[in-house]
Amino acid sequence: MFKEFRDFVARGNVIDLAVAVIIGAAFGRIVTSLVEGIVMPPIGMLLGNVDFTDLFIDLSGQRPPSLAEARVKGLPVIAYGVFFNDVISFLIIAFVVFLIVRQVNKFKQGTPPAVKDCPYCFSSIPLAATRCSGCCSELGA
Secondary structure, eight states: OHHHHHHHHHSHHHHHHHHHHHHHHHHHHHHHHHIIIIIHHHHHHHTTSOOGGGOOEESSSSOOSSHHHHHHHTOOEEOHHHHHHHHHHHHHHHHHHHHHHHHHHHHHHOSOOSEEEOTTTOOEEETTOSBOTTTOOBOOO
């Protein structure tokens, strides 16, 4: 069983997945910092100096002055400002992943093939060939 586990872990795709998870976690922290420190302050300023992380609905009726105080007291609240920040973080991450996948797909399309198939014997020949090397048939230009 240990040998089977070792073989499983040593496979390339498992290691690639581990690297992707580690990089993804670091990227998530960067995006969180971007959203909380750069994106949300101007949006909050445009909406009347609102700090989105402090927006909440008090369900207890005690009207705490801040979300932090409500959490310290253990009061039930709906922290929709934090949710709003998380939605913006998700949209940024999704957009960056979209751009990466789009670029990878462009690289995969890459250069056109340098060979073509002979219409008579179906062997592969260079694109510029005027005669097939397999069956010696003349090919059009």
